[in-house]
Amino acid sequence: MTDWAQVREDGYPVPGDRPVDELVAELTGMLRSPDPLVRDRQAYSVLATWIGRGVLSTQQLRALGDEMVPRFGDSEIQARTFAPLILDAIVSAGVFEASWVPPYERWYVAEEDLRGYDAKLGWLHAVAHGADLLGTLGLHPAVEPVQMLRLGIGRLLTPTPYVLRDMEDDRLGYALAVTLTRPDLTDSDATEWLDPALRAFATPPAEGITPEVTNTIRTLRALYLLVDHGLRLPGAQDVAHIPQRDQVKAKITEVIRMVTPYYL
Template sequence: MPASIWDHVLAHDLEVPTDRPLDELTTELTIMLGSADAHRRDETALRVLATWIRRGVYDDLLAGLGDGMVAGLAIGLGEVGTDTVFRRSCSALVLAVCLDRNLEVAELSPEKVLEWGDRLTGWFVREQDLRGWVPGKGRAHAIAHGADAVGALGRSPGLGVNELTVLLDVLADRILATTEQRLVHGEPDRLAVATLEILGRDLVPLSVLEPWVARIGASAGGHDETAIGFNAHACLRALHLHLTLGRRHPAVRADLVLALVDVLRDLNAAYFDAH
């Protein structure tokens, strides 16, 4: 489809063109999610799809659109350093918007949400391309976008304490995954926000959260010598920051802050020496 059509859409408040079938437009946008051109990918495809979803354009087609995004999570999975990461990462972000829209319109069955959740979490823990920024191509951000999608999934009312506990374990698995890539492009904050979205349901008890924090802390190490240790430490710090300074106040907030303080104090004992 000629680029001028999308230029026209961007210049006219992202209105849906009336001279093309919606399915044709959607196919074009979905392909553009994998573009190495940041303008086509982020400023056009992502922006248009997210806006149309929020405006209700896809309300009757939400399940099919989300299925397409779920399929995009598998494209090139396992590759590192290739452009396929853009399609996977952007698909996760669009899926998050679909899940949030469903909170308003309740178009999806609980089974469909769980199906998407299985596919999403399966991709998230297996993603190998952890680049935050790709020179000349812009944001890859698979971990940040995946965290956003997990957080959106956690907001879904059909998920109970067991499913939310699984999501927390998925976040921990992602944080502790074997890698040489340090998460330095805002991913720890996005993972912390996803955690708080899950805790905001006020269903997961402290008896689950304390060992969850301890598990991440055990891999953090005292000096962040490895990427895994760095990532674990950074995520615990981010969660502590968001709990103490943020606006999200889950019921377990006070006790969870204490648990985090204990772990972070041990990890940073050298800095708190009396001398």
């Protein structure tokens, strides 16, 4: 067994005593661990660093992505929520398979355990980790951007007992803003994905403001700020702007005003 804590301490060198495939297999097994030190600080940090540095070949990255997809149906929450992080790193490194997208979409909108941090399991972050992949796919030329926008609003409007915390709403707001920078979005594409929120908020729930309403409003507030001021895309220095800035701001305001009518 490799001392992965020492590998991390040494700056993530690739141990030379074992084949890379064997090392990756051990790390992917550790990625399911309920121990956050093993899963997050060792398995994930090593894999993400190696992917970013180009240690894994295209074939190895594709195989790793294929291994992550079934984890969206895993019985363990930490296995489900770390799969999108690895896929995000793989797609960001330039390897993409269209077959990875539908299982991710099904998981993201349906995941019921939205805990951010758990005292025993550590960071779980289903919404935030899924949002990171959403933003990466939202920029990918092989993915329809409106598909990711609709996924984002679908995630927000899905009934849940959880009010998001730990900046998860900001992470999803950023992913939506990233997707909205796509130049191939039409004016209607850039705004009509918000129509489900308008329909949902048209009839206030009898039980008052539900968690999903709160989550949606908070996320859209974060999105509004990014649309208004611009944002930095991953790996970029210059500020990016959303082509339909004014239309998107107006539509977001229309949605928020339905819940908080004191907005102008």
